[in-house]
Amino acid sequence: MQPDKKTTYQDVRDEVLRRIQGRIWDQGSLLPTEQDLSEEFGCARATVNRALRELAERGIIDRKRKSGTRVAIAPVKQARLEISVTRQQIEEMNASYRYRLVSREIVPAPGWLAAQMGLPAQAQVLHLICMHYADNRPFQHENRWINIDAVPDIAEADFSDTGPNEWLLARVPFSDAEITLSSVAAEAEIASFLGAKEGTPLFLMERSTWFQEQPVTFVRLHFHQGYRMRTRY
Amino acid sequence: MQPDKKTTYQDVRDEVLRRIQGRIWDQGSLLPTEQDLSEEFGCARATVNRALRELAERGIIDRKRKSGTRVAIAPVKQARLEISVTRQQIEEMNASYRYRLVSREIVPAPGWLAAQMGLPAQAQVLHLICMHYADNRPFQHENRWINIDAVPDIAEADFSDTGPNEWLLARVPFSDAEITLSSVAAEAEIASFLGAKEGTPLFLMERSTWFQEQPVTFVRLHFHQGYRMRTRY
DNA sequence: TAGTGGTCTAGACCACCTG
DNA sequence: AGGTGGTCTAGACCACTAC
Numbered sequence: 001m002q003p004d005k006k007t008t009y010q011d012v013r014d015e016v017l018r019r020i021q022g023r024i025w026d027q028g029s030l031l032p033t034e035q036d037l038s039e040e041f042g043c044a045r046a047t048v049n050r051a052l053r054e055l056a057e058r059g060i061i062d063r064k065r066k067s068g069t070r071v072a073i074a075p076v077k078q079a080r081l082e083i084s085v086t087r088q089q090i091e092e093m094n095a096s097y098r099y100r101l102v103s104r105e106i107v108p109a110p111g112w113l114a115a116q117m118g119l120p121a122q123a124q125v126l127h128l129i130c131m132h133y134a135d136n137r138p139f140q141h142e143n144r145w146i147n148i149d150a151v152p153d154i155a156e157a158d159f160s161d162t163g164p165n166e167w168l169l170a171r172v173p174f175s176d177a178e179i180t181l182s183s184v185a186a187e188a189e190i191a192s193f194l195g196a197k198e199g200t201p202l203f204l205m206e207r208s209t210w211f212q213e214q215p216v217t218f219v220r221l222h223f224h225q226g227y228r229m230r231t232r233y
Numbered sequence: 234m235q236p237d238k239k240t241t242y243q244d245v246r247d248e249v250l251r252r253i254q255g256r257i258w259d260q261g262s263l264l265p266t267e268q269d270l271s272e273e274f275g276c277a278r279a280t281v282n283r284a285l286r287e288l289a290e291r292g293i294i295d296r297k298r299k300s301g302t303r304v305a306i307a308p309v310k311q312a313r314l315e316i317s318v319t320r321q322q323i324e325e326m327n328a329s330y331r332y333r334l335v336s337r338e339i340v341p342a343p344g345w346l347a348a349q350m351g352l353p354a355q356a357q358v359l360h361l362i363c364m365h366y367a368d369n370r371p372f373q374h375e376n377r378w379i380n381i382d383a384v385p386d387i388a389e390a391d392f393s394d395t396g397p398n399e400w401l402l403a404r405v406p407f408s409d410a411e412i413t414l415s416s417v418a419a420e421a422e423i424a425s426f427l428g429a430k431e432g433t434p435l436f437l438m439e440r441s442t443w444f445q446e447q448p449v450t451f452v453r454l455h456f457h458q459g460y461r462m463r464t465r466y
Numbered sequence: 467t468a469g470t471g472g473t474c475t476a477g478a479c480c481a482c483c484t485g
Numbered sequence: 486a487g488g489t490g491g492t493c494t495a496g497a498c499c500a501c502t503a504c
Contacts, residue, residue, distance in 0.1 A: 006474065021407055021445065033489065044475045049491075060407055065490045066483040074321060074402065079314040079412055081464070085307060169307065174254055174293055179312055181462040183416035183436040201434030203416040212254065229414040231314070239493065266470065277494045282472075298471045299502045 007043040012051035015041075020060065020071050031061065031069040079233040083179070085166050086132045086140055086221075095134040101160050102129040102193075106148070113145055117208060117215040124148045128164055131193055137224070138194045144219040151216060168209075168217060175211040181229070182206075186222070196225045203227045240276040245284035248274075253293065253304050264294065264302040312466040316412070318399050319365045319373055319454075328367040334393050335362040335426075339381070346378055350441060350448040357381045361397050364426055370457070371427045377452040384449060401442075401450060408444040414462075415439075419455070429458045436460045 016037075019025050031037070034052065038045040052069060055061045059076060063069045090097040109117070109125045119125070125145045132140040144164055146154055150172075157167055186200045194202070203223040209216045249270075252258050264270070267285065271278040285302060288294045292309060296302045323330040342350070342358045352358070358378045365373040377397055379387055383405075390400055419433045427435070436456040442449045 008473075017407070027403070027406060035489085044477095045490095046476090046492090047474060050473085052490090063490065064483070065481070066485095066488055068489065074318060074399075076321075077316045077410070079316055079410075081312040081314055083310045083312055083466070088307065088309075166307075170260070173260060174250070177310070177312075177466050179464050179466070181414060181436070181464075182460065183434040185434045199432070201416040201418045203414070227415065231412050231414075233316070233410050233412070241492075268470085277496095278471095279473090279495090280493060283492090285471090296471065297502075298500065299469055299504090301470065 007041045007047065009047045009050040009054075012037065012041050012043065012048055013054055016051060016055060017060065025071050027071050028073050029071055031071070033068060077233050079231045081179075081229065081231050085169065086142075086163065087166065090132065090134040090139060093134065096136070098133040098136060099161070099163050100131045100133070101158075102131060104128050104159060109145070109147075113218060117145070117147065117218050119147060119215055126154055128159060130159070130163055132163065139224055141190050141193045141222040142219060143222075144217060146217045147215050150211065150214050164217075165219075172209075172211045172216055175209045175216060177207050177209045180206045184222075186225075190222050194222065194224050200225050203229065240274045240280065242280045242283040242287075245270065245274055245276065245281055246287055249284060249288060250293065258304055260304050261306050262304055264304070266301060310466050312464045314462065314464050318402065319375075319396065320399065323365065323367040323372060326367065329369070331366040331369060332394070332396050333364045333366070334391075335364060337361050337392060342378070346451060350378070350380065350451050352380060352448055359387055361392060363392070363396055365396065372457055374423050374426045374455040375452060376455075377450060379450045380448050383444065383447050397450075398452075405442075405444045405449055408442045408449060410440050410442045413439045417455075419458075423455050427455065427457050433458050436462065 016031070025031055032040070034045045034048045037048045041048065052061065052063065056063050059072055059078060061069050062072050087097045087099070105127050106124055107127055109119050109123045113119065113125065114121060114123065126148055128142070128144045128146070130142040130144070131138060132142065142163070146164065148154055151168070153171065159167065182204050183201055184204045186194065186196050186198055186202050188198045190202070191198045191200060196202070202225060205221045205223070206219070207221070208218050249264070258264060265273070267278045267281045270281045274281065285294065285296065289296050292305055292311060294302050295305050320330045320332070338360050339357055340360055342352050342356045346352065346358065347354060347356065359381055361375070361377045361379070363375040363377070364371060365375065375396070379397065379401070381387055384401070386404065392400065415437050416434055417437045419427065419429050419431055419435050421431045423435070424431045424433060429435070435458060438454040438456070439452070440454070441451050
């Protein structure tokens, strides 16, 4: 073995993880202090801190000032769902993407939508219905409402070529969103768009989006029958 | 305004985010170097680095050595799903939790399972079916297979009182998992357990788990009708 | 080859929390 | 009151990569 260069935070992080997985440090038990670990590993305390901070972000350990660092007991695991634009999602499957605008109208926000988005009464919204196809098979039915006050430019966009999701992302990036996933029976109209029978179980994603506290859009995405969403942690 | 103490990495992070959201730095544009920013903010480069690193982890900016830091263009947003033990999930709803073991048997792994988990042919697995109730209403149907070779102690556990998820978490913590979410029609048996009609759309979570490259368990969780999974980003 | 981000160090001070 | 993690600093060297 050659004389090691330096101890990296990855080294520390991986070794600590190894000891936790190997039950050298059991669940709930107290780890040595950063000071002690930095001496053991022959590195600066900042390096240990960086390593332990990453493990804490992953939920592997719990840290508290004064009381120290403990191995987490009933970890709430975090799975990361990657949410990308539908076109990109389809192209990553090596399928050809096709988009179609079904309808476009400006209406006063219905009551349930105003409540859902936190809109003032009588706010005007743009209501869009679109379809996304992968290799010419129905992939996703998009039912979207956009708060016109939040996106004035919206009147100029006709969405005949580009979906509203891509359009919005280019203009209102990095917003906050709340997502709900569920399983629903296909209504007759949506079923026909997706080439499924009425009542077929469909995967539904609903998303509300805000930009700087202002409600921007609410969208209901019905995926084709048999769609599966995957992730790791 | 008082003489500010020090610039924190949060200050830098929030100000950079503000400039991105305010289109001062537009999508795809190049940010100043860490050196420049540290001078502007009057702090150390390490502080700027920490701030930009967090934004990069969130997908807000892209960083490359030599070429610099750019505002991300079509960000793949990451939503974090919190996955906790069913009991905990129910108790957080302020509902009473009840668990019931439906069946328990040791069998050779069926072909589809061996393929799914990457098990050797003829591996022995423990097959469990359990129910979880919230306020005595069916909440989740659990159909689980456990690789006996990976968890030898399993023979001693009868799971009449505690669900296998909690039992496993206490013994095989911090494993890797792959999750699939989908929408399925309730089969007759599962429907009856969940108090729903056959064919009802149900939210299904399937999860494969490994510990140090070794397959541990595969579980199929059917949630009650109308279940919704929520997250933010 | 030179510029940029990635990381480590050694020391310091602070904030929070438990005893 | 004191111990522990949280953070900042100033400087240094390294790794990657566009030029």
